[in-house]
Amino acid sequence: MAEFSGRTALRAQGRRVAAALGGRQPSGTRHPLVAVAMVLPLAIVLAVVFGGWEAVMTQASSVVGMLGR
Template sequence: MAHTAGRTAPAGKGKPTALAGPGTRPGGRRHPLVAAAMVLPLALLLGLVSGWGRTVLEQASSVAGMLGS
């Protein structure tokens, strides 16, 4: 397989730095905290809609019961 991780976009291709978006580094990568701030709200919403919140609460209460709390 070809190694492609080190390649950069040719000059004149892609977005200008001013239009790349907040938190974007010069290489075109976002800071990890910016990426997390973008993803977490949607992940929490999807989790709550799918019943994730209830499952977490049930497991937490089960663990608390086993610990005798």
């Protein structure tokens, strides 16, 4: 039980430090299009470097299909 209270205290201390430095608490939710915009540039670079353009296009079409629901 002491391990849990220690972690909780450490987390609370981290939140206090972040608040003092002007940090923002993450909300834990992100719009799916924002996530796609974050990942897409890296996916394109990896596809070009490793030659897996077809696999990337297949995954992208799957993501678009899921977002369209």
